[in-house]
Amino acid sequence: MCGIVGAASHKNIVDVLVEGLRRLEYRGYDSCGFALINGDDAQHPIERARTTARVSELAEQGKEFVGTVGIAHTRWATHGKPDTQNAHPHISNGLIAVVHNGIIENYEILRSELKAAGYVFTSETDTEVIAHLIHQQYVADGQKDIAQSVRIVLPKLHGAYAIGVIAQDQPTTLIGARAGSPLVIALGDHENFLASDALALAGRASSMMYLEEGDVAILKADSAEVIDQSGKSVQRDRKPMPTQADSVDLGPYQHYMQKEIFEQPRAIGDTLANIASFGPELFNANPDDWKKFDQILILACGTSYYSACVAKYWLEDIAGIPTQVEIASEYRYRTTVPNPKTLIVVVSQSGETADTLAALRHAKGLGHELTLAICNVASSAMVRETGWHFLTKAGAEIGVASTKAFTTQLLALYLLAVSLAKRAGRVSPEKEKELLRELRHLPKALHAVLALEPQIIAWSDAFSKCENALFLGRGLHYPIALEGALKLKEISYIHAEAYPAGELKHGPLALVTEKMPVVTVAPNDVLLEKLKSNMQEVKARGGKLYVFADQDTNIMSTEGINVIRLPEHYGNLSPILHVVPLQLLAYHTACARGTDVDKPRNLAKSVTVE
Template sequence: MSTIFGFISQNNAVSPLSPLLAQHPELGYRHLSALGGGSVWQAHGTQIALADALSQHSGYALLARLDWSYDGGHAAAVSRGRIGVVMRGQLENAVPLAAKLSSLGYEADSTQPAALIASLIHWHERTLKDLPRAVLAARQELVGIHAFGAASSDDNSALVFTGSRIPLFVSLSLGGVACTDNVQLLPADRREQLRLHDGDVASLSPGRIDVFDAAGQPVRRAATLALNSDETLDRFGHHMEREIDEQPAMLADALSHSGALPDLARLLGGDAVDALGGIRAITLIASGSSHHAALSARYWLEATVGVPVLVELASEFRYREVALLPDTLVVAISQSGETADTVASLRYAAQLGETHTLSISNVIDSTLMRQARWHLATNAGPEIAVTSTKTFTAQLLALYQLALGLARQQHRLDPQGASTACARLALLPQRAQEVLALKPQIDDWARAIAQGQTLFCIGRHGNYPVVMEGAQKIREVAYLNAEGHAGGELKHGPLAVIDRHLPVVACVPWNRLAEKMLANLQEVRARQGRIYVFTDAALASDERMNVIRMPASLGELDPVLYAVAFQLLAYRIAVHRGNSIDTPRYLAKTVLTE
């Protein structure tokens, strides 16, 4: 997860950000990329270290990106010593854009989106002679979920910001003008605050804010200043809703940072390439939502890497007389990295002599990450709500990329497979955004389901773990007795309790198992069950079956999209039931005991 920040002042533009980072270590940033003096400079470490690094610089304008990871990737760039850019997110059209810029004489690398944007703005600014108009022209050529700030080497240049599906906030204070996607970074003494509309271009100069809409027309945006303890909620009712909404941007950040097909050296470090060359099995250990992510990963790992994959509940694994296969890679997964059973299970695996250990967590300096030989950080950013949402999808993405990395290392990923995977990953953030657009339809379902007390969620293959995760989310925040079942297992008991009062929510992506899922739903219909179907197929709703059309399929990545849909459903059911959503009863964010 990344954040961009800009500040322009008649005094020192560094002064607002440096003390804020020092005073609020809970923000969790570990890397800083900044533009100053026509060049890019970086720092990494604790937020105190980042604040110290900032304090060594000065100037009237600051453009910066802050990252949760220790590596900011290609966050900032300068084109021909004139146009500087900091950006977050992803460009879906990076490859054709790089080809166009190369034909225009620019050095262009499709893996460095900030440099592409800087060169594109430079090209337009040469003829338009106006930075805001050049940014507007460049923005119209960009495809993807992103936000960026730009500056020119001219002494009197403004800072110019724009974004696509990443909200940006602009504030005016006594010290100067700021723009960021994280409202917590805005100066405390601000006297005016605006929320830009999607596609707006904001030009910032000391004491002045000019905003242009997507058509280039000057506009005035309503002030949104609300200085209170919940200002981070922005327009959302709860942190859970906000964190669900952040997922497309989080996925775009992750893909931009690591690349669609990172090799093992980039994912885990150089020594993993040789050490994991001879693995003969993989064991995944996790609890709760992380266990469901591991179950999803089993389908990817077995299909792409071609080795047996076991998925273990940490609370059971640590007390079993375990017989691990030789040359097993043990992967422990925990969002917090402090889950007691998972930490103990990884320690137990080491006691059994297993040296090939990998930890996956959202907290890079957690206990679990320190115990393993290799670690893979999901970098989803802070998650305040107890119920996991964006950290779950971040785990799915990390595990999918791990599967691809291992497959490449084992020479099991051919060029066609790699090309297909790259294309699907490039579309993932946008498809997730399309799922969020289904909120009104999902809310209609939620209003009806909230009237009952029980619920079945069914799916097959890669979506079976997703419906288990969906059922858990509904139990956690909606307090319904929700159960997740494999569609093919309904006839082995669950059908006995289906009647006209029981809602059944099904995942039916149109794949080789779709007809079997429809046959399973016919069994539900025969017992007068109330059917709700998420599908990318053109199925028609009727009196006993409600259908929501999902975005076009992304193949093996469909579980990510259906997981987001279930998160929205769980949230809206909880809202209609009037529950405590961010802090569900009897639950804690991190389970530190058995």
């Protein structure tokens, strides 16, 4: 969601802050800003620039500023509408400036207390509470140590946060702190940085470290210290700083989403690299613990939840293991009956999804000891907090609407299903070799599906004129229909719903008219004939069908039925192929409507608040 960048240097850091924000634009935001102080002048006031335009506008403003210590922010609105007054950084009495990711749940009580103490609020945000609290404590401490004042304030904040703080009269010091939201410290040559995502600082420093829960970082140009929540100075593991990734460059593509759709063969191939057999080693699992569970609970949100829904079919059909799938944001708020012989699987692209992390912690609190993360970020909180993990190799995903992260999640969950089938004696050595051959063919099969793009573009013009759409699927492909509907509404703003095709007659058929396109996922599986009957129900009501069918389904294009044929049927792996044309349909429909494909309104990439 929101993005934080901070720097302490002997040089002007405006360009560093602005470039860092530019790299975080993919997370989604509705305003941005920075605040600066000059390390050579303790009397110099905090200077600030904010805008509800893009980071490029902030960069123009930044040409007039100079500072050696500063903080910057891209905001995705939670408290208060997206306007300049609510944009970060927030400043208290000209002395303290703060940027903040997350949500302060008790901000209303704190706000009332601060108003009673004489503080005047100029925004509707929960973040301004943090600035005033730190100011109040800092003044009470005699303005001696901004880090100490921040440490005293942190226990008063209930919720999740990562913050960056500067004080006007300590112009060489930058403070960072986190609880629940990620914050990385980057260590350079006579300059040090903080950010909510290492991508913001790639190439700027030689090494980095992730703050742990409750940590406070004290950064100056020539020093960096981390204080844990007990007040002790600690050393956190240092890791090499990534260089600027090629995947951030748009290349020949019109949007990042299009680029990432076409990167899926590579992402699948990279995720499969060096996999020579199925088993616990793929998931960094202890072989003894691998035998201790007899059911699975998968927790996820959004697109990741739909990958988990596909996995339920695989795990129960291929591996014969009972599987439940729950929306993470709902799981922790209901009474459950924990079973210690359950494997908890959490799925997240970023590994920092707040709802999923909270659900994981809740499950562990209930006594679930066996945990597995399927994630795209090795250094994420989710990977650190689970016993086992599988890292997908999707690479950086910039577009808000997930594509290659989804298909690599599907692949990881399929590997889990087959590995557990092998555990149960359901996969012979000969069958294992056959399944590995099928997996290695996936990148080639995906290239063939991507070649359908011109046909899909032809459909997108008709879709762009609609305001509603239905998506139908059955069995394994019902969650794929759900994902297709989600993609269309995310980036084209067309209202779209997905149903199991057999449910049409139980209500949704009332919506079908010639103005309602009905997208149908039609693989050549055991439910094909049933699906054909459901399609006839649509056609009989004057609905227009847009069908993605396998070659041998004998579904023909006729009046009211438009068909695009996928090159081949791929059995249990078919969902990975069938979702790709749905991604392309959503993408080209959004292009035809002229929406901001990579940064759809009201949405964010990394959902770090509940």
